[in-house]
Amino acid sequence: MVIDLISDTVTRPTPKMLEAMMNAKVGDDVFKMDPTVNELQEKTAQLFGMEDALFFPSGTMANQTAIKLHTQPGDKLICDKYAHVYNYEGGGAAFNSGVTCKLINGNRGMFTAKQLQDAVVGRSDIHVPYSRLVCIENTTNKGGGACWDFAELEKVQKIAKENNLAFHLDGARLFNALVAKNESPKQYGQLFDTISICLSKGLGAPVGSILVGSKEHIAKALRIRKLFGGAMRQIGFLAAAGIYALDNHLERLAEDHQKAKEIGAVLASLSYVTKLEPIETNIIIFYVDEKIGADNFINRMKDKNILLTPMGEGRIRIVTHLDYTNEMHEILLKELKNF
Numbered sequence: 547m548v549i550d551l552i553s554d555t556v557t558r559p560t561p562k563m564l565e566a567m568m569n570a571k572v573g574d575d576v577f578k579m580d581p582t583v584n585e586l587q588e589k590t591a592q593l594f595g596m597e598d599a600l601f602f603p604s605g606t607m608a609n610q611t612a613i614k615l616h617t618q619p620g621d622k623l624i625c626d627k628y629a630h631v632y633n634y635e636g637g638g639a640a641f642n643s644g645v646t647c648k649l650i651n652g653n654r655g656m657f658t659a660k661q662l663q664d665a666v667v668g669r670s671d672i673h674v675p676y677s678r679l680v681c682i683e684n685t686t687n688k689g690g691g692a693c694w695d696f697a698e699l700e701k702v703q704k705i706a707k708e709n710n711l712a713f714h715l716d717g718a719r720l721f722n723a724l725v726a727k728n729e730s731p732k733q734y735g736q737l738f739d740t741i742s743i744c745l746s747k748g749l750g751a752p753v754g755s756i757l758v759g760s761k762e763h764i765a766k767a768l769r770i771r772k773l774f775g776g777a778m779r780q781i782g783f784l785a786a787a788g789i790y791a792l793d794n795h796l797e798r799l800a801e802d803h804q805k806a807k808e809i810g811a812v813l814a815s816l817s818y819v820t821k822l823e824p825i826e827t828n829i830i831i832f833y834v835d836e837k838i839g840a841d842n843f844i845n846r847m848k849d850k851n852i853l854l855t856p857m858g859e860g861r862i863r864i865v866t867h868l869d870y871t872n873e874m875h876e877i878l879l880k881e882l883k884n885f
Contacts, residue, residue: 549852549874554719554747554802554828554867559787563750566790572782575601582782586789590743590756593792594735598764600771601785605718605755607776608742610638612757613679615766616712616739619644622675624665628655628688630716631681642774646675654823655686656694659701666709680706683716685723688857691806691829693723696733703737713737718744718755722827725799739763748799748828749791750868753784795868802828802866805875809864812879830864831857843885850881 550556559567573579587599602608609631613623623639625632627649631639639645648665650657666677680702685691706713715738724731734741740759745751757767771777803826810825813832821833834843840860847854855863 547851547874547877549870549878551864551866551870551878552853552855554865557746557750557868559752560750560868562794563787563790566786567783570782570786572780574779575781576777576779580780580782580785582789583785586785586792587756589789589792591758593731594741594758595732596735596741596758597761599756599758600764600767601778601781601788602742602755602757602771603753603776603778605716605742605744605746606635606638607771607774608755608757609681609714609716610635610642611767611770611774611776612714612740612742612759613639613645613681614643614770615763616679616714617643617645618678620675621645621678622648623679623681624648624650624662624677624711625681626650626652626655626657626683626686628652628683628686629681630683630687630718633688645678648677653689654692655683655689656692656698657702659698659705662702662705666705666711677709677711679712679714681714681716683718685719685726685827685829687718687829690823690831690863691719691722691825691827693727693826696727696729699737712739714739715741717741719747719827721796722748722799722803725796726803726827740767745788745791748802748867749788749795751784751787751791754788756788798868799828802868802870805866805870806830806864808875809866809878809882812882816882816885818885828866830866831861832864833860834862836860846885847881852878852881 570582575583583601591599632647650661684694743756745754806828813819813822818835823831844854857863
């Protein structure tokens, strides 16, 4: 048995999800004639109380499309130094949109409204890039699945609006935050100009992300998706998995969060663990004694068929997910205790 905790992207469709995929009605989505993807897009837009939505093959493409539709080459986007759009999207902001990134030194991937205010004040002339866009990520990946405080997000949005900045949410794991904080999608729909939602992480779909926003923004996004090579044909088979995930896999995210907390409780009791980040959702980040070393620890766990992820600077990541069973959980806890 391999216990794969590298990411929540490693899940496989459940039998019922596969059944929904195989029974999907499909058409050519380039001509907007795939009924199942149309249903998914309408469903997601309504869920967030926003006007429209568009299906993408990946969260990176959805985020990069949002950046491009909100900016012009030579502009500046503002994000946390841990942000996925800066660290893990291949330099796409620069390559695809020609924009530079102003990084804020936040806490676990989250900055304050005061920090944003400090980032936007100052010169606004031909010598410096124009600030156009604020990107935030919820939950934060490098921040260990941390959830933003919604009241702080409201303050951030106010400053963005006052400074004519677009406001985009990388919501790759937003549903984890909604479950953990007992919040609603419509709260976020009222706050952001655009939101990207990943279906292939905690929700367990095999492929796909969705961008939600106004009709004007999604019309632009459709053109940009085409330019990026993301126009697809009979994608109802994939959209059906997304519909099934939204209908059946939201509330169960709490199970992943509970398992993560139980793993954290064990890690906190172990002498070889030197630091453990706070655990709110399904991501655990911890450090081991330098005498052991992160790479050595990961390799030794791999020898026991337990797969973990290095996050750099001695950080080790564990991600719980739909395919992480109770049996696997007990084995992992035992191996951590006996290491």
